[in-house]
Amino acid sequence: MLTTNFLDFDFSNPFMNASGVHCMTTNELDELAASNAGAYIMKSATPAKREGNPEPRYFDVPLGSINSMGLPNLGFDYYLEYALKQQEKTSRPVFFSVAGMSVAENIAMLKKIEASDFKGVTELNLSCPNVPGKPQVAYDFELTYETLAQVFDFFTKPLGVKLPPYFDMAHFDQMAAILNKYPLSYVNAINSIGNGLYIDTDSDQVVIKPKEGFGGIGGEYVKPTALANVRAFYTRLKPEIKIIGTGGILTGQDAYEHLLCGATMLQVGTQLQKEGPAIFDRLQKELMAIMEEKGYKTIAEFRGKLKAIV
Numbered sequence: 001m002l003t004t005n006f007l008d009f010d011f012s013n014p015f016m017n018a019s020g021v022h023c024m025t026t027n028e029l030d031e032l033a034a035s036n037a038g039a040y041i042m043k044s045a046t047p048a049k050r051e052g053n054p055e056p057r058y059f060d061v062p063l064g065s066i067n068s069m070g071l072p073n074l075g076f077d078y079y080l081e082y083a084l085k086q087q088e089k090t091s092r093p094v095f096f097s098v099a100g101m102s103v104a105e106n107i108a109m110l111k112k113i114e115a116s117d118f119k120g121v122t123e124l125n126l127s128c129p130n131v132p133g134k135p136q137v138a139y140d141f142e143l144t145y146e147t148l149a150q151v152f153d154f155f156t157k158p159l160g161v162k163l164p165p166y167f168d169m170a171h172f173d174q175m176a177a178i179l180n181k182y183p184l185s186y187v188n189a190i191n192s193i194g195n196g197l198y199i200d201t202d203s204d205q206v207v208i209k210p211k212e213g214f215g216g217i218g219g220e221y222v223k224p225t226a227l228a229n230v231r232a233f234y235t236r237l238k239p240e241i242k243i244i245g246t247g248g249i250l251t252g253q254d255a256y257e258h259l260l261c262g263a264t265m266l267q268v269g270t271q272l273q274k275e276g277p278a279i280f281d282r283l284q285k286e287l288m289a290i291m292e293e294k295g296y297k298t299i300a301e302f303r304g305k306l307k308a309i310v
């Protein structure tokens with residue numbers, strides 16, 4: 001049984017797409033809605049439609065992917081309209097991802113969501129640029145604190161935040177202390193590992209055009225970092241704040257590891273891009289097989305139960 005209770009809703013299984021993969025158009029979203037994913041999230045929206053960066057801007061590599069998409073999306077209104085239509089058809093909540101290019105843009109979009117009939121879950125993508133020349137929001141601890149203070153002044157619907165990876169124990173401590181001050185529903189860890197570089201030595205060239213080839217890394221490369229972030233937040237956040245585990249999920253084994261670290265829902269980016277929505281059937285079968293072998297009937301029996309060496 002993979003049934004997963006998340007924010008008072010029973011999903012048939014914990015698997016979702018990761019925002020940005022297979023979720024830009026209503027066609028892609030309809031395919032996710034019809035797939036065996038437990039839930040799905042829409043492409044991160046900006047207030048107006050964006051073309052994003054010049055191509056090539058995504059490249060598959062054997063151990064994952066590199067991308068610098070530049071947030072191409074069809075604009076906030078497009079996704080709100082889709083979500084409102086979907087919620088008429090099913091009680092399963094839709095996940096909305098908001099990624100403004102400034103705090104003001106984020107606040108403006110969240111005010112529209114608050115004022116609308118949207119009944120789903122909202123994810124605020126804090127691993128986004130803010131001011132050019134400054135780090136992304138979630139690497140600026142003061143700005144993260146102030147942004148969330150502004151948000152929770154008016155926002156009353158279920159809200160989670162998507163975080164970039166952290167690499168230092170002090171940063172896990174500081175970020176968790178900030179997040180614990182707010183009535184967040186969940187934390188989604190991790191976004192891509194920022195600014196990697198992949199090289200093609202046949203041409204001695206980078207593989208994507210934007211930013212001289214620098215791009216976010218996903219897939220197999222990022223799993224150990226993703227697991228560490230899930231674990232670090234699971235052990236530091238108050239229990240009301242759930243964790244969505246994202247990063248390096250290619251198999252049921254990867255999913256099992258994320259759950260053992262404390263994740264409740266699981267998102268798949270790079271491998272969904274490579275395999276398409278049929279991946280959700282395979283992942284469920286593989287996770288069920290591991291649970292059977294270990295004698296677990298439900299995920300709740302092992303979630304978060306990673307053992308330390310004593």
Ligand SMILES: Cc1cc2nc3c(=O)[nH]c(=O)nc-3n(C[C@H](O)[C@H](O)[C@H](O)COP(=O)(O)O)c2cc1C
Nearest residue numbers: 018019020044190191192218219247248268269270
């Ligand atoms: C092509 C592509 C586009 C992405 N766009 C977004 C996005 O719009 N919003 C977001 O929060 N994350 C975005 N991501 C990051 C993924 O949601 C995910 O956090 C990351 O790829 C790690 O998961 P993975 O190892 O399964 O790929 C994108 C990733 C890829 C590969």
